[in-house]
Each structure stands twice: as structure tokens, then as C-alpha cells.
Amino acid sequence: MEKTILLMAQDARAARNALATASGAARQDALNRMAEKLLAVKEELFAANTEDLAAAPELSPAFRKRLQISEKIFTYMLNRLREAAALPDPVGRVLEGRTMPNGLQVSRVAVPIGVIAIIYEARPNVTTDAAAVALKSGNAVILKGGSESIRTNCVLAKAMREALVEAGLPADAVQLIERTDHGAVKELLQQDKLVDLVIPRGGKQLIRAVSEGTRIPVLKHYDGICHQYVAADADVAMATALVVNSKCQRVEVYNALETLLVEAAGAERLLPPIAAALRTQGVELRGCEATRRFLPDCLPATDEDWDTEYLAPILSIRVVSDIDEAIRHITEHGSGHTDGIITSSLELARRFTAAVDSASVLVNASTRLSGGGDYGMGAVVGISTDRLHARGPVGPAELCTYKWIAVGNGTLRN
Amino acid sequence: MEKTILLMAQDARAARNALATASGAARQDALNRMAEKLLAVKEELFAANTEDLAAAPELSPAFRKRLQISEKIFTYMLNRLREAAALPDPVGRVLEGRTMPNGLQVSRVAVPIGVIAIIYEARPNVTTDAAAVALKSGNAVILKGGSESIRTNCVLAKAMREALVEAGLPADAVQLIERTDHGAVKELLQQDKLVDLVIPRGGKQLIRAVSEGTRIPVLKHYDGICHQYVAADADVAMATALVVNSKCQRVEVYNALETLLVEAAGAERLLPPIAAALRTQGVELRGCEATRRFLPDCLPATDEDWDTEYLAPILSIRVVSDIDEAIRHITEHGSGHTDGIITSSLELARRFTAAVDSASVLVNASTRLSGGGDYGMGAVVGISTDRLHARGPVGPAELCTYKWIAVGNGTLRN
Numbered sequence: 001m002e003k004t005i006l007l008m009a010q011d012a013r014a015a016r017n018a019l020a021t022a023s024g025a026a027r028q029d030a031l032n033r034m035a036e037k038l039l040a041v042k043e044e045l046f047a048a049n050t051e052d053l054a055a056a057p058e059l060s061p062a063f064r065k066r067l068q069i070s071e072k073i074f075t076y077m078l079n080r081l082r083e084a085a086a087l088p089d090p091v092g093r094v095l096e097g098r099t100m101p102n103g104l105q106v107s108r109v110a111v112p113i114g115v116i117a118i119i120y121e122a123r124p125n126v127t128t129d130a131a132a133v134a135l136k137s138g139n140a141v142i143l144k145g146g147s148e149s150i151r152t153n154c155v156l157a158k159a160m161r162e163a164l165v166e167a168g169l170p171a172d173a174v175q176l177i178e179r180t181d182h183g184a185v186k187e188l189l190q191q192d193k194l195v196d197l198v199i200p201r202g203g204k205q206l207i208r209a210v211s212e213g214t215r216i217p218v219l220k221h222y223d224g225i226c227h228q229y230v231a232a233d234a235d236v237a238m239a240t241a242l243v244v245n246s247k248c249q250r251v252e253v254y255n256a257l258e259t260l261l262v263e264a265a266g267a268e269r270l271l272p273p274i275a276a277a278l279r280t281q282g283v284e285l286r287g288c289e290a291t292r293r294f295l296p297d298c299l300p301a302t303d304e305d306w307d308t309e310y311l312a313p314i315l316s317i318r319v320v321s322d323i324d325e326a327i328r329h330i331t332e333h334g335s336g337h338t339d340g341i342i343t344s345s346l347e348l349a350r351r352f353t354a355a356v357d358s359a360s361v362l363v364n365a366s367t368r369l370s371g372g373g374d375y376g377m378g379a380v381v382g383i384s385t386d387r388l389h390a391r392g393p394v395g396p397a398e399l400c401t402y403k404w405i406a407v408g409n410g411t412l413r414n
Numbered sequence: 415m416e417k418t419i420l421l422m423a424q425d426a427r428a429a430r431n432a433l434a435t436a437s438g439a440a441r442q443d444a445l446n447r448m449a450e451k452l453l454a455v456k457e458e459l460f461a462a463n464t465e466d467l468a469a470a471p472e473l474s475p476a477f478r479k480r481l482q483i484s485e486k487i488f489t490y491m492l493n494r495l496r497e498a499a500a501l502p503d504p505v506g507r508v509l510e511g512r513t514m515p516n517g518l519q520v521s522r523v524a525v526p527i528g529v530i531a532i533i534y535e536a537r538p539n540v541t542t543d544a545a546a547v548a549l550k551s552g553n554a555v556i557l558k559g560g561s562e563s564i565r566t567n568c569v570l571a572k573a574m575r576e577a578l579v580e581a582g583l584p585a586d587a588v589q590l591i592e593r594t595d596h597g598a599v600k601e602l603l604q605q606d607k608l609v610d611l612v613i614p615r616g617g618k619q620l621i622r623a624v625s626e627g628t629r630i631p632v633l634k635h636y637d638g639i640c641h642q643y644v645a646a647d648a649d650v651a652m653a654t655a656l657v658v659n660s661k662c663q664r665v666e667v668y669n670a671l672e673t674l675l676v677e678a679a680g681a682e683r684l685l686p687p688i689a690a691a692l693r694t695q696g697v698e699l700r701g702c703e704a705t706r707r708f709l710p711d712c713l714p715a716t717d718e719d720w721d722t723e724y725l726a727p728i729l730s731i732r733v734v735s736d737i738d739e740a741i742r743h744i745t746e747h748g749s750g751h752t753d754g755i756i757t758s759s760l761e762l763a764r765r766f767t768a769a770v771d772s773a774s775v776l777v778n779a780s781t782r783l784s785g786g787g788d789y790g791m792g793a794v795v796g797i798s799t800d801r802l803h804a805r806g807p808v809g810p811a812e813l814c815t816y817k818w819i820a821v822g823n824g825t826l827r828n
Binding site for chain 2: 098353360362365406409
């Protein structure tokens with residue numbers, strides 16, 4: 001008989017308590033052993049993945065591509081586990097500390113959040129990526145992947161659980177929900193006494209359904225309507241390269257550029273070469289009236305365009321009078337994910353980074369750089385668009401909370 | 415006509431945007447001016463407070479005491495404002511930073527959360543305390559106090575708003591909801607597009623009603639079922655003084671001691687003097703069977719006692735076999751607020767602080783010390799019992815989130 005979701009949550013809780021006092025070395029060892037185990041079951045894993053693919057011939061080619069574990073993805077999964085193992089331990093970091101006048105030695109120390117449920121869709125590499133980040137920070141994790149990848153995920157979970165046991169840690173630090181019915185997620189979301197955090201990884205609908213169906217805190221990873229503002233003083237070659245990279249390096253991701261803002265005084269000089277470079281890459285351009293004066297064959301943008309995350313080779317372009325109008329546009333239409341300025345002016349860079357309230361604010365850098373790896377954080381479970389707890393890339397440090405430890409010597413309150 | 419709640423939330427949003435680029439010096443100036451303004455309207459304030467008290471003769475003496483602004487409370491309010499002004503600016507702190515191999519200069523910088531709604535009950539000093547902490551960290555705040563203190567709160571809010579304007583900041587950085595009907599809170603809780611955080615300060619019922627009625631993130635300040643575990647090796651004089659201070663320094667507060675755990679091997683030596691000292695202070699003792707063997711006239715504790723926050727001069731006592739049983743008891747019955755160990759053993763202290771998963775874990779210190787002031791944090795809006803974002807005392811730093819700022823030189827993603 002399958003384990004009930006309640007029992008899984010209780011076992012995760014017990015595993016979490018054991019993890020709280022386990023050493024960082026044991027967690028590191030487990031992560032390295034997970035990579036070894038994956039290598040050992042590679043044949044079984046690829047066979048299961050092939051079965052998953054065969055079981056769903058009706059899926060779209062794009063979906064099948066996400067579901068498939070290629071050699072490249074497999075290597076990537078192993079590397080992520082090993083990279084996570086090699087990262088410094090986020091648990092036990094002393095975040096601040098002081099000795100008070102009465103001798104009380106106060107310190108704020110990073111500890112695991114506890115039990116984290118991760119609900120995700122197709123890509124099976126999330127199974128190992130997310131487990132790695134969660135375990136690195138001492139959390140017990142309950143994984144609920146897409147039903148299409150259930151066979152693949154079962155092989156992955158089994159291998160990770162064996163590695164945990166070999167490292168002297170509880171197998172239930174990583175659990176996979178094998179049920180593929182909708183009721184399973186519903187039951188999971190009811191365990192607010194046992195589960196400390198839910199991270200839904202997937203489309204808007206999934207995130208909304210999860211947040212509205214639970215009292216457990218949810219760390220949301222919503223869309224990015226990302227902007228680059230090109231000031232009139234920008235170097236045209238740099239601006240062109242940055243805009244093309246921001247838009248085209250990968251179009252279907254959250255931190256791809258969706259709207260380009262150009263300062264009016266520089267539009268005549270900047271827009272034509274930028275547009276030409278984008279068109280070479282097959283990007284459809286939709287511009288405001290002023291834009292179309294400089295780019296006569298540009299399609300007209302509608303009001304809706306400014307609020308659209310295309311995730312496609314389409315870019316909306318607006319000419320703004322100055323940095324203040326750019327900031328107002330971003331405040332009104334942006335999603336607070338990633339927004340950048342391209343300028344040679346220190347003063348404009350200062351104003352932009354102070355006034356734009358986004359998780360990542362960039363100066364002369366591609367929006368595609370707003371990720372964990374490019375910020376030196378190693379493995380991440382995603383890019384949070386929430387304001388509280390964690391904002392931007394969510395790595396092992398962000399899956400920690402803290403406790404205050406105060407050591408006295410019979411210290412009383414007066 | 416009174417301002418609608420929606421309009422207040424929109425104005426708070428605008429104020430928040432202005433605050434984002436205002437200097438720390440201006441916020442400091444505003445806080446100092448608030449104290450001056452309060453002094454200037456002292457007579458008017460006390461008159462309003464007297465009216466509030468006169469308008470509700472049916473209130474209990476305890477409630478009236480909380481509602482009343484005494485000379486002592488008034489001085490305390492002024493001091494809190496000035497202390498907040500003097501604290502280092504939490505906004506703009508560089509929390510971490512590095513230069514990546516590609517030259518991208520990455521830093522994580524503290525920024526205000528944004529618009530914070532604070533819903534609270536009787537004590538009018540929360541009006542200035544909470545506004546001070548929120549403003550110190552650059553947030554715009556919407557205050558909803560108890561209807562019983564509405565006249566008092568109006569005078570306080572008016573003074574604070576005048577101080578803001580004199581300091582060159584938007585008055586709407588501090589707004590008070592003057593409506594006293596229940597609909598006002600309901601409307602406020604619907605503004606999830608405009609309000610970034612709600613902090614309910616008050617009883618369980620208030621907190622629960624707020625969390626269940628909104629999609630805005632809620633920072634919860636629940637009860638404390640606080641423990642002290644006295645190991646067999648504890649010094650009897652230190653243990654007695656700590657237990658008495660933890661229980662009796664103030665009984666009606668969240669970090670007052672509710673359950674005492676004593677290691678069996680030391681119970682005969684430790685329990686009688688501790689019990690005698692507690693009885694001198696008028697504390698009613700309720701013990702487990704083993705406790706009652708050492709304290710024959712102690713009342714029997716029921717299962718319910720281990721899960722009760724008395725907030726009264728009552729203490730439950732349980733004899734446990736060792737530190738592991740103590741940790742299990744705290745894990746099962748504690749509320750994760752504040753728990754301590756009294757011991758002379760470094761090893762026991764290490765084990766306890768590692769295994770007990772509470773916001774504050776103390777060694778040889780009174781539970782009453784788990785507050786912002788005693789941790790050197792200055793003014794706080796409360797003690798969070800949540801695990802995410804902020805845990806334990808919530809001061810200006812905890813009312814910040816962060817943004818990532820990345821500065822490149824035409825830096826692309828490969």
C-alpha cells in the first residue's frame with residue numbers, strides 16, 4: 001500500500017529533526033553519493049525516461065523535450081549535485097552577533113527552514129536540483145513532480161534516498177509523492193502543521209492554485225516583464241549587444257527582455273542599429289508612435305503589449321522622454337523581476353538602481369544574468385518574485401531561516 | 415468626507431515610492447521631529463486620551479490601564495522615537511557582494527518592504543512605536559488601532575504626519591484609519607496589489623482572522639509556551655533566580671515562562687528551593703507525578719497544562735529523565751518562541767541550542783530577555799513566531815527586504 005500524504009509529512013518532520021543536528025559533512029557526503037548513485041543507475045534511469053516518453057505520445061514536441069533526459073541534461077544533473085556538495089555550508093552561519101552590556105552573548109544563526117514541499121511540472125532535473133538545494137540547507141523535502149515523468153522521478157528519488165542512508169542520514173529527507181492524482185497535491189497543501197514552505201515551480205495557473213489552496217507559506221516564482229532602458233548617452237555597440245543578448249540568448253525564460261525603453265534624445269542614433277541586429281535574430285518588433293518614426297516598418301504596439309510577457313521572439317519598444325518616464329513605465333508595467341539601464345553616466349545608474357524596485361536591477365548587463373549561477377550562488381530552486389523572505393534567486397542560503405541564541409551567566413531581566 | 419481605504423492604500427504606495435529615494439537623514443530627522451511634535455501636543459494628547467477613557471466606562475480595569483497614556487508611557491513613547499532615529503540606517507546596507515569572473519559586480523542591498531499595514535488593539539503607544547520602526551526602514555505604514563483609542567490615535571497620527579512634512583517627506587508615509595467599523599479592516603485586507611505586508615498585533619483571534627482574510631503576506635506574532643530545562647548539574651542559586659525571573663518579572667507577556675522541566679537526577683536538590691522561591695512570589699505550581707514526590711503540596715498537572723500559555727502566575731513542572739526527553743517535550747509542546755537551558759555543561763548547552771528549534775534559544779538566561787532591546791536591536795514591532803522572513807524580534811532591519819544590484823560593462827550571458 002502506498003504511504004498516505006499525512007504519513008509522508010510526518011516522516012519528513014522526523015527527518016527534519018534528525019537533520020537539525022546532523023553535520024554539514026554528512027549532508028555534503030550525501031550529495032556526492034547522490035551523484036554516484038545516479039551514475040550507477042544511469043541505464044535504469046534512461047529506460048524509465050524512455051517509458052515515460054512512450055506512455056505519452058500525445059504530448060507536444062516542446063513538452064517532450066522538457067521531459068527527456070539527454071546525455072547533456074544527465075551530466076548537468078550530476079554537476080548540480082556535486083556543485084551543491086562543494087558549496088560552503090549555509091547552516092550554522094552566524095549572521096550577526098554581539099555581547100550586550102549585561103554580558104548576554106547574542107547571536108543570530110542560520111538554521112534550516114524545516115520541511116519544504118516542491119511542486120513542479122515536466123523537467124525531471126528539478127527532482128535532483130531542488131532536492132540538492134533543499135538538502136544542502138538541511139531541509140527535508142517532499143517532491144511532487146509532473147505525472148508524465150513519474151517513472152523517471154521514481155528512479156531518481158530511489159537513488160537519492162539510498163545515498164542519504166549510506167551517508168547516515170534519514171531516507172525521508174527526500175520523499176517523492178508517487179500518486180499522480182490531483183487529490184495528492186490537495187492533501188499535501190493541507191499539512192500546514194507539518195510542512196513549513198511550499199515552492200510551486202511552473203506556470204501562473206499552478207502557482208495561483210497552490211497559493212490559494214493552502215495556509216502554508218508559499219514562495220512564488222512568477223513571470224518577468226523585464227526592461228532595458230537605454231539612455232541617450234549609451235554606447236551604441238554595447239547597447240546593441242546587451243539588448244540582443246537580453247532578448248535572444250533564450251526567449252522562453254523569465255529573465256528574457258520583453259520591453260525596450262529608449263531615451264528620446266538618443267533614439268535616432270540608437271534605435272536603427274539595435275532594431276537591425278534584433279531583426280537579424282528574427283525578433284518581431286512592436287513600437288510606440290515615436291519608435292515607428294525611427295523604424296518605419298516596425299509594427300504598432302498596443303497598450304496590452306506593455307503588460308505582456310511574450311516568452312517569444314517579440315519585443316515591444318517605447319521611446320521615453322527621460323529616465324523619470326522610464327522609471328514610471330517600469331513601476332507601472334514591470335513585474336519587479338529584472339530591469340536594467342544601459343548608460344555611461346554614473347549619476348543615471350545611481351538614480352535608476354535606487355528608484356527601480358525590482359528583485360534584480362542591472363547596469364550595463366544582460367537581463368539574462370539575473371540568475372543564481374551568474375550571481376555566484378551556485379544551485380538555485382528558482383527566482384522568487386515575492387518581496388518577503390527571499391527575493392530573486394533562491395539558493396541554499398535562502399532556504400534557511402535563523403534562530404537567536406543567547407548565552408548568559410545567570411542573566412536576568414531587570 | 416473620509417478617505418476610502420483604497421485611496422489610502424494608493425497614497426501609501428505613492429509615499430513608498432517617494433521614500434525609496436529619500437535619504438536616511440530625512441527619515442532620521444522626521445523621527446526626531448515626531449518626538450518634538452508629540453511634546454508640543456502633549457496637552458491635546460492627554461485630553462483626547464481622557465476622552466477615550468471617559469467614552470468607555472464599561473471596559474475592564476486591565477483594558478483601561480492599557481488604553482491610558484501615563485506620564486511614564488508618554489516618556490517611553492518619546493524615547494522610542496528618538497532611539498529609532500539614532501539607530502543606524504537599515505536601508506542600503508550591503509548584505510553581501512562579490513565580483514564575478516566576467517566582471518559583473520553583484521551586491522545584495524537592503525531596501526524597504528514597501529507598504530506595511532499594522533492592525534493592533536488597545537495600547538496607543540503601538541501607534542508611535544510601530545510607525546517609528548516602519549519609517550526607520552523606509553516603509554509607508556497604514557495603522558489601524560483599536561476603536562477605543564481612536565481619539566488618542568488621531569492626535570498621534572496628526573503630529574507624526576506634520577513631522578514628516580517638516581522633514582520633507584510625504585505625510586502619507588504614516589496614515590491612520592479613522593473608521594472604527596469592521597468593514598474598514600476587511601477593505602484594507604483586500605488591497606493585496608498595494609499593501610506588501612500586514613502585521614496584526616493582538617490576540618490569537620485577531621491574528622487568525624487577519625491571516626485567513628487576506629492574500630497579503632502576514633507576519634504573525636503568536637503565543638509563547640516557553641520552557642526552561644534545568645539540568646542536574648545546574649547551580650541551584652542561578653537556577654532559582656532564572657526561573658523566578660523568567661516566570662515572575664512579568665507574567666502576562668509572551669516570553670514569560672510557562673513550563674519548567676527538571677532533570678530527574680537533580681530534582682531532589684533543585685525542585686524544593688525553586689518551588690519555595692516561586693511560592694514566595696505567589697505562583698501556583700502544577701506538577702507531574704514525579705514532581706509531586708518532591709513537592710507534596712503541588713497541584714497535579716493535567717495533559718492540557720503542557721499545551722497551555724497561562725499568561726498568569728501559574729507554572730507547570732515536569733521531571734524528565736534527561737536532555738533528550740526535555741528536547742522531545744519542547745518539540746512536542748513548545749510554540750517555538752523562547753526556550754532555555756540552565757546548566758554548567760558546555761556539551762549540554764551545545765546539544766540544546768542545536769536541537770531546540772525555537773526563535774530564541776537561551777543558555778543560563780531569563781526567557782524574559784528574548785526581546786529586541788535585550789538583543790541590541792532597539793525598537794521592535796513585536797516578536798515573530800513565523801519561520802519565514804523574520805523570526806523572533808522584528809526591528810527595522812526585519813522590515814527590509816533586499817534587491818540585487820549587478821553592474822557590468824556590457825556584460826553578456828554566454
